[in-house]
Amino acid sequence: MSSADKNLSVFTVDNLPDISARRFALVVAEWNTEVTEALFQGAYDTLVKYGATAENVLRGNVPGSYELTLAAQWFAERPDIDAVICIGCVIQGETKHNDYINHAVAQGFTTVSLKTGKPVIFGVLTPNTQQQALDRAGGIHGNKGDEAAMTAIKMLGLKETINK
Template sequence: MATFEGLFTQSSSLKVGIVVARFNDLITNKLLSGCLDCLSRHGIDVSANSSQLDTAWVPGSFELPLVAQSFAKSGRYQVVITLGAVIRGDTPHFDVVISEASKGISAVSRETGIPIVFGVLTTDNMQQALERAGIKNNLGWNYALQALELGSLMQKLG
């Protein structure tokens, strides 16, 4: 029986694309910072002139799937990370945005065979979002770890 697992070790050959929603950028900038810190500590060059990492900004979480699809289809990346923050309000807008973003992101991954990490916070209020983006724990770090593991695993599965 074969067992396949991804690793978190130095990933100098992994190419990563990150798509970040500008809406709620107080939160998404913190997620991106945590993500970049993790990638850097695991051997990914995150400098401005990196050949391993590209970042694209989109207006909001609803637009994440389209650019994630463009990244995935380009053939330049082994893994794509999507970062966003959708905070519940008084209207059904929250439900629509998060539903379409999650369905779109998962569809892109299935259609392209490229792992897409779903790094979109869904919270009831700003305090919860801030806690998940750095006050208590920065989930951007976790999303980067998921990307490293999936990228490594997919390389092994070849």
């Protein structure tokens, strides 16, 4: 089966850590809201499904994907936050704006993660079209929000293993 017709949001759930006492921040860009709300819901549902409590999942909204980095830093600096999941969507346009935004955001997340020692997860879609975004936000290719949440869970598990 080609990836064009495949749900790409498949992951293993073996040996996941107990996240019932962990606190997560979900930072959501308001630009491309149809996509980002679906990604948020996927991430939120996955966190709760695998043990997070609703009160331990905080949400912060930002205008667009570019602003995710600073909000991620603000949340990651909080001692009560264990991981930050950043949700956004930057669709290829007629100019190169998406290249600049995507590069800055990716670099920003890496910097915040290294600076704070906390997982800052890249849940930003970078599709060529609106349809590709929808296909990855609960459509034919699954929900990348699910994957972002699972990445946060697994990174916390890895940190536990390393710190034993």
